[in-house]
Amino acid sequence: SQQGEEDPQALSIQEGENATMNCSYKTSINNLQWYRQNSGRGLVHLILIRSNEREKHSGRLRVTLDTSKKSSSLLITASRAADTASYFCASNAGGTSYGKLTFGQGTILTVHP
Amino acid sequence: ETGVTQTPRHLVMGMTNKKSLKCEQHLGHNAMYWYKQSAKKPLELMFVYNFKEQTENNSVPSRFSPECPNSSHLFLHLHTLQPEDSALYLCASSQDMARPYNEQFFGPGTRLTVL
DSSP states (O other): OOOEEEEESSSHHHETEEEEEEEOOOSSEEEEEEEEEESSSEEEEEEETTTTOOOEEEEEEEEETTTTTTEEEEOSSSSGGGGEEEEEEEEEEETTTTOOEEOOOOEEEEEEE | OSEEEEEEEEEEETTTTTEEEEEEOOSSEEEEEEEETTTSSEEEEEEETTTTTEEEEEEEEEEEEEEEEEEEEEEEEEEEEEGGGGGEEEEEEEETTTTTTTOOEEOOOEEEOOO
16 A cells, blocks of 8 residues: 555645645654755655644744644645745654655646736 | 765666665764665665674565675675666765664765666
């Protein structure tokens, strides 16, 4: 089964608008992380939310986690053209492999100036 | 810069060539990872090393051979690759595998093209 499915697959918005991306996962998690990737580059960690947390903020980012629905969302407020990138959620099941992350396919966000 | 470097950034090789990808981290981390990123597929974990010991081999074909001589360096040796192995290969590091709330730090990747 596939873990960490994001939707939408692509999102196009105007600068200043908010962008919401959703992620679903299949198995129980210890934590869920969001990463950003600019075209053809490495991933950059954005935010981590623990399984016992429901919401977390970091600057213009807001992440929610609903473990009963096995889903998470990433909200970017007041988007900027520089936010154009791919965004990935990654679930961490914990247990004996805390370092092992399972990534989703990502959401491609385009912010038009 | 994330503190993780990868060389080369681009590599074109024939199916009979042998080449190696190099990753170095300057973060004092003890866990290192190789991922494969292909178009329209999720990031695939290939290998994991924790304190220089391989802890994960995610059913990767033997034409990919990892090496971790110390906690700062990770190599991926390539031989007799197939065109479908063309992808972006990403290296990452984290503090170690025992901490539950580790973030991973990624290098910029090596874009590999197999002809």
